[in-house]
Amino acid sequence: DAKTTQPPSMDCAEGRAANLPCNHSTISGNEYVYWYRQIHSQGPQYIIHGLKNNETNEMASLIITEDRKSSTLILPHATLRDTAVYYCIVRVPLKFQVNQGGKLIFGQGTELSVKP
């Protein structure tokens, strides 16, 4: 089962910041938080990931709380093309691949609608 909880849907005005929350209260110390998004009928697209520290890249910022039990993905200036389902995933280590990542178990995600 997925170890994350996300709101099923959110709306955001074009040009404004989109803040997508995620709860992962049972996360373990060596598990990363990953964010992917999926635009209709396409494969998921990687956005960002982090362990403890906040992370930023050209697509988004990831804010992880100090206790690591929740995180927020921030799209600083949402565009219509950002309309998608956003998945927050806690990565479970594969037993036979130490320090080599692990399974990505998808929850239901948040359907983000960016409106003009």
Add this chain to the structure above:
Amino acid sequence: GAVVSQHPSRVICKSGTSVKIECRSLDFQATTMFWYRQFPKQSLMLMATSNEGSKATYEQGVEKDKFLINHASLTLSTLTVTSAHPEDSSFYICSPQVNTEAFFGQGTRLTVV
């Protein structure tokens, strides 16, 4: 960024026939391959995990004799849906992994009629 090629993107087959889906990592070598399926309006569901040269590990409820996975090289994995039935109609997605990064194919829309 890593390039993943999944083929075909769309296939329609008759009930009882088999369909092979290919997943290639074009500019990297994937030691691990994940296969997912996704039904309409649902999330991705992990079907199996395979390592190059080894037998795949299937998730609970996924029939290994029905969904044959071959991961013969670091750049190619195939999923064969054998004796397909209409309930196998779904969106199948491969995800090759290298180090801690997992990438995704474009998906294959399978319709069994």
